[in-house]
Amino acid sequence: xxxxRAGRAALLIDCADGAEVEAWRAELWRRRExxxxxxxxxxxxxxxxxxxxxxxxxxTAGLVAGWxxxxxxSTAPGPLRKIPVRYDGVDLAAVASEWRVPxxxxxxxIAGTELRVAFCGFAPGFAYxxxxxxxxxxxxxxxxxxxxxxxxxxxxxxxxYPTASPGGWxxxxxxxxxxxxxxxxxxxxxxPGTRVRxxxx
Amino acid sequence: MIEVxxxxxxxxxxxxxxxxxxxxxxxxxGALDGPALRLANRLxxxxxxxxxxxxxxxxxxxxxxxxxxxxxxxxxxxxxVNGRPVGLGLPVPVRAGAVVRVGRAVHGVRSYLAVGGGxxxxxxxxxxxxDTLSGLGPAPLRDGDAxxxxxxxxxxxxxxxxxxxxxxxxxxxxxxxxxxxxxxPEAVAALLGTAYTVSPVSNRVGARLSGAALTRAExxxxxxxxxxxxxxxxxxxxxxxxxxxxxxxxxGYPVIGVVDDVTPLAQAVPGTTVNFHGxxx
Numbered sequence: 001x002x003x004x005r006a007g008r009a010a011l012l013i014d015c016a017d018g019a020e021v022e023a024w025r026a027e028l029w030r031r032r033e034x035x036x037x038x039x040x041x042x043x044x045x046x047x048x049x050x051x052x053x054x055x056x057x058x059x060t061a062g063l064v065a066g067w068x069x070x071x072x073x074s075t076a077p078g079p080l081r082k083i084p085v086r087y088d089g090v091d092l093a094a095v096a097s098e099w100r101v102p103x104x105x106x107x108x109x110i111a112g113t114e115l116r117v118a119f120c121g122f123a124p125g126f127a128y129x130x131x132x133x134x135x136x137x138x139x140x141x142x143x144x145x146x147x148x149x150x151x152x153x154x155x156x157x158x159x160x161y162p163t164a165s166p167g168g169w170x171x172x173x174x175x176x177x178x179x180x181x182x183x184x185x186x187x188x189x190x191x192p193g194t195r196v197r198x199x200x201x
Numbered sequence: 202m203i204e205v206x207x208x209x210x211x212x213x214x215x216x217x218x219x220x221x222x223x224x225x226x227x228x229x230x231g232a233l234d235g236p237a238l239r240l241a242n243r244l245x246x247x248x249x250x251x252x253x254x255x256x257x258x259x260x261x262x263x264x265x266x267x268x269x270x271x272x273x274x275x276x277x278x279x280x281x282v283n284g285r286p287v288g289l290g291l292p293v294p295v296r297a298g299a300v301v302r303v304g305r306a307v308h309g310v311r312s313y314l315a316v317g318g319g320x321x322x323x324x325x326x327x328x329x330x331x332d333t334l335s336g337l338g339p340a341p342l343r344d345g346d347a348x349x350x351x352x353x354x355x356x357x358x359x360x361x362x363x364x365x366x367x368x369x370x371x372x373x374x375x376x377x378x379x380x381x382x383x384x385x386p387e388a389v390a391a392l393l394g395t396a397y398t399v400s401p402v403s404n405r406v407g408a409r410l411s412g413a414a415l416t417r418a419e420x421x422x423x424x425x426x427x428x429x430x431x432x433x434x435x436x437x438x439x440x441x442x443x444x445x446x447x448x449x450x451x452x453g454y455p456v457i458g459v460v461d462d463v464t465p466l467a468q469a470v471p472g473t474t475v476n477f478h479g480x481x482x
Contacts, residue, residue, distance in 0.1 A: 050223075
C-alpha cells in the first residue's frame with residue numbers, strides 16, 4: 001500500500017479502487033474506535049483515504065503499513081437506507097436515451113441496484129453513491145440552481161443534493177428525505193459505508 | 202447582549218472551528234488567524250475556544266448592552282469606545298450601553314474582537330463558527346442583530362502585548378505533495394523559485410495567488426480526494442489557490458504542496474508577495 005504526505009499533519013493512502021477504499025475506511029474507523037489510531041479526520045475519497053490531524057504522519061504511515069490489508073468491504077456491509085424517490089427528474093429521459101433503454105427500464109435499473117456511499121463532499125451531507133455500472137455524462141453547462149432533494153447521476157456516481165445549489169449532474173428524480181440535520185447524530189443521513197436503495201416512492 | 206449597529210462588509214462569529222466532520226462533507230471553519238483569536242480571548246479572561254468576532258478589513262460598530270470587557274487583536278484597526286480611542290491588544294473595560302467601534306484595518310485584514318464571556322450563539326456541531334462555504338453556523342452579522350454573551354471570567358492584567366505589523370512579503374514553508382508528481386519539474390521549480398501575489402478575490406475559503414502558471418505533467422482527471430488546510434490546489438488555470446478554514450473537504454484538482462502554517466495568509470492584503478520554500482531549508 002502506498003502512502004503520500006499531505007502536509008505536516010496528514011497522510012493520503014492510495015488505493016487500487018473504491019472497494020479497497022471502503023475496506024480501509026471501515027478498518028481504520030474501527031482501529032480509531034479501539035484507540036489504535038489517533039486521527040482527527042479519516043476522509044475517504046474516490047481512490048484514497050485521507051488521515052488528517054496526525055501528531056506524526058511518518059510514524060502513522062509505518063503503523064498503517066504494518067497492518068494486514070482488510071478483507072473486501074462486501075464481507076462487512078454497512079447499514080441499509082431506503083430512500084423514497086419520485087422518478088420525475090427533467091433529465092430522466094436523456095439518461096434513458098444515453099443508456100439506450102426505455103425510461104421505465106432506466107428507473108428499474110436505478111431503483112433495483114444496491115448503492116453504497118463511497119465518500120462525501122461538495123456540501124455537508126452530499127454523498128457520492130457508487131454501484132451503478134452504467135456511467136452518465138455530466139451536463140456541459142451546470143445549472144445555476146438545483147433544488148434541494150434532487151436525485152442525480154454523473155459519471156459513475158449517484159447523489160442527492162442536500163440543499164439548493166448550482167449543479168452539473170443529470171436530474172432523475174426527487175426525494176423528501178432529510179439528508180443533513182444538525183440536530184441528528186450523525187448529522188448526515190448517508191455517511192461513508194452506508195448501503196443505499198433509491199426505491200420508487 | 203451585543204447590538205450590531207453596523208455589521209461592516211463581513212463580520213462573522215468564529216471560534217476554533219468544527220473539526221471531525223470532514224468525512225460528512227463539513228468544512229472545519231474557525232478563525233482564520235487562530236493565534237489572534239486565542240490572544241483576544243486570553244486578554245478578556247475567556248477560554249481559548251470561546252467565540253469572538255472576526256472583523257474583515259472594513260470594521261463594524263456594536264453596542265454592549267451590559268458592562269463588560271473587550272479586546273481587539275489581529276489586524277490593526279482603530280478601536281474606540283463611545284468615540285474615545287482605546288488601545289489594541291489590551292483588555293478594555295466597557296460600560297453598559299457603550300458603543301464599540303472597530304475602524305477600517307490599517308495593517309492586515311482580519312481583526313478579532315473578544316468580549317468577556319464570549320459570543321454565546323447556539324453551537325452547531327460543536328462550534329459557533331460561521332462557515333461561509335456551507336452556510337453552517339450563524340449567518341454573517343447584519344445591522345440590527347442581537348448577539349448573546351456568556352458569563353464573563355476575570356480579565357487578564359496584561360498591560361502590553363508586543364505586536365508586529367504583517368510583512369509586505371511572506372515566506373511560507375511548504376511540504377511538497379501529495380500530488381507534486383502530477384506536475385512538471387518546471388512547475389515545482391516555479392512554485393519554489395518565483396514570487397506569487399495575493400489576489401483580491403481571496404476569501405475565507407482560500408487565498409488565490411497569481412504568478413507563474415503551474416503546468417501539469419499528468420493530464421488525467423484526478424478522482425476526488427480529501428484535502429487539508431493549507432493545500433495548494435491547482436485548477437485548470439494553473440494559478441494556485443491555498444485552502445483556508447472554509448475549504449471544501451474533498452477536491453478534484455491536484456494538490457502540489459501544503460503550506461505548513463496558513464496563519465500569515467489571514468492577514469495578507471491583496472498584492473502581498475508570497476514566496477514558498479521547502480522544508481529542507
